[in-house]
Amino acid sequence: MTTFDDRERAFETKFARDEELAFRIxxxxxxxxxxxxxSAMKLTPEETDAYAKAVVQADFEEAGDEDIVRKVLSDLTAAGIELDEAAVRAALEAQTIEARRQLIGVA
Incomplete structure (x- = not known):
């Protein structure tokens, strides 16, 4: 029974590690x-930092990526930048790849 318990603990540990990594990414x-x-809105460095934090916070509004896509698309439109939803989603995907590369070195 010890082998089974050890195996179960190992799976639980791996799951916890994987979930933490997914959250960080x-x-x-x-x-x-x-x-x-x-950058697209040409904000100052201070405004950029504050805006990036606001986007991170916006992701806690609902499950999935719809909340941040909606926020960024709305803000870009308000700033007079003409991008469609597909372009915003493509940028989000590119940032997903970059975040993964930065954290685990895999694209």
Whole structure:
């Protein structure tokens, strides 16, 4: 029975580690996405930092990526930047790849 218990603990530990890594990748991606949008809006470095934090916070509104896509698309439109939802989602995907690369070195 000890082997089974050890195996169960190992799976639980791996699951916890994987979940933490996924959370960190998502948080980093959201920050990079906010920085990308701030750059498009030509914000100052201080405004960029604040905006990136706001994008990270916006992700806690609902499950999935719809909340941050909606926020960034709305802010870009308000700033007079003409990008469609597909372009914003493509940028989000690019930031996902970059965040993963930064945290685990895999694209």
């Amino acid at each position: 998502t948080a980093r991606r959201n920050r990079l996405f906010g920085e990308w949008a701030a």
